[in-house]
Amino acid sequence: MVRGVETNDSQSPHAQPAQPEPARRIVIVGGVAGGMSAAARARRQDEHAQIIVLEQSAYVSFANCGLPYQLAGEIARRDDLLLHTPDSLAAALALDVRVGSRVTAIDREARTVTVRTADEEYPLGYDALLLAPGAVAVRPPIEGLDLSAVHSLRTIPDLDGLRARVDRLVAERPGAGRAVVVGAGFIGLEAVEALVTRGLHVDLVELADHVLPPLDAELAPLLADELVEHGVGLHLGVSARSVAASGEGSDAPVTVTLSDGTVIAADVVVVNVGVRPASDLARDAGLELGTAGAIRVDGDQRTSDPHIWAVGDAVEVTHAVTGVVGPVPLAGPANRQGRRAADSMLGRRTTPQAAVLGTAIVRVFGLTAAVTGASQATLARAGIAHEVVRIHPGHHAGYYPGAEQVHLVASFAPDGRLLGAQGVGRAGVDKRIDVLATALRAGMTADDLAELELAYAPPFGSAKDAVNMLGFVAQNVLDGVLPQWHPADLDAARADTLVLDVRSVAEYDRGHLPEALNIPHTQLRDRLDEVREAAAGRVVSVHCQSGVRSYIATRVLLAAGLDARNLSGGWLTLRAARPDLSALARTTPRTQEEVLV
DSSP, rough: OOOOBOOSSSSSSOOOOOOOOOOSEEEEEEEEEHHHHHHHHHHHHSSSSSEEEEESSSSSSSSSSGGGHHHTTSSSSGGGGGGEOOHHHHHHHHEEETTTTTEEEEETTTEEEEEOOSSSEEEEOEEEEEEEOEEEEEOSSTTTTSTTTTEEEHHHHHHHHHHHHHHHHHHHSSSTTTEEEEOHHHHHHHHHHHHTTTTEEEEEEESSSSSTSSSSSHHHHHHHHHHHHHHHHEEEEOOOEEEEEEEESTTTEEEETTTTTEEEESEEEEEEEOOOEOOOOHHHOOOOOOOOBBBBOOOOOOOOOTTTTEOOOBBOOOBTTTOOOOOOHHHHHHHHHHHHHHHHHOOOOOOOOOBBBEEEEEEEEEEEEEEEEEOOHHHHHOOOEEEEEOOBBBBOOOTTOOOOOOEEEEEEOOOSSSEEEEEEEEHHHHHHHHHHHHHHHTTHHHHHHHHOOOOOTTOOOOOOHHHHHHHHHHHHHHHHHSSOOOOHHHHHHHHSEEEEEEOOOHHHHHHHHHHHHOOOOGGGGHHHHHHHHHHHHHHHEESSSSSSSHHHHHHHHHHHOOOOOETHHHHHHHHHHOOTTTHHOBSSSHHHHHHHH
């Protein structure tokens, strides 16, 4: 059956005005974040426009970020994830929402799209067309991905299939089910937590050398330790090669073989190794794509065709720090893009698309990890000069009960501009990253962070907030007041400098570098001659537990005419950044005589 063509006769199909008149019929391909944001905004701006939303699935508006939490049982009702239905959208916003409707082609000259449903195929005309196709899961080269035990976690049907299998496992073999999660990114970590919460033993496989690859390598071990403490088996730096059935029937267990030869038994496998832009429709229509396959748009979300706009995971954006152009699949930018596209389609004033910071956050059991801007690795790849600052303050005043340590890393340009920040901790990480993301958007510098006036009371923060402390330390580094050395410099420091450990004797006895001379910072002024003799003209590489006491010690040494530098982040950062350190650290004190030799 073929429906009669729904045409649009508002303009000649060949007309290409520089600024199209406000659209009378807006057709939106794809719902969820970007598409539905555009549809709702367009209706609020124009009560008379005809707005048609075409969604190939049965769910036009759902909270895909909530899927892992419904799998875990934290969100009790699956239907709570369904934000709107075609009926609710028709009633509230007079939208014509057609689910189960897949757009298979765009005729740019005629300004029509071809719509295919289970029962028919028909052309549909448009004044303005918005593409919000999202992204599709990357299918890695793993044999056996079509087995019924293998799942992904991106859509409501994905959730339904995975939850049904997990529910059966929990009911039939409580506490005995096993799962393998392939991919330790944001969704993978959320899936791990959900499956452990449901009582499954989980093995996590990640090709990178640390979990959550966007996170700096020195912070990732904190997450790894948390995963191990919750019984998760970690397989880092390896890939999954194959999945094979171990029995008959759809509920049969499987084995997962890794690239290092490890074989893991599992009842369920969850594969989330990333996504790619769903830009095939745009490509086939001849729209301009970027090198990463994402749809190229201007500041108003308009594509290379003046009557077609695009938003969401399928479009190119510019990274605010590096200037790199490519897709960034995040819900926040997609929603803002939808709003902007709607205004542009209706001929209204728009705020041009801002570059994207890539701000993101994830919970890993009791820990929170968050990022904004550019990581150290990203800055290095882009060749952008920067200084790194690491601190480990409490999330609120230390004298108020319950203070938790926040591990923060920030990068600054030589002129003081903030370039990126990351944090891991049990409390207070989210608000610090949000402040730092705002500072990044505003182009703030270390001086600005130092002067930020943030809310303070003992249960909530400190008079010198962690964000201020990042600014203070960065000021010292950039002004030359605090010369630094970094975990990456450890081998050179051990070979060519005097390593001075200014922690207490008790801390030193619990583990230290074999070469380190231990002089607690409170005794340093009285023992400067010992340091001079031990240094014998060499640089003094100072460290303490977190970098605070060693900062004081470094200033004392510099004032005494010694060439000294402070370990950024201290022993805490060093132990995390150098997992081989446990083999190097001695647990007995080294004498002054040994150091002199």
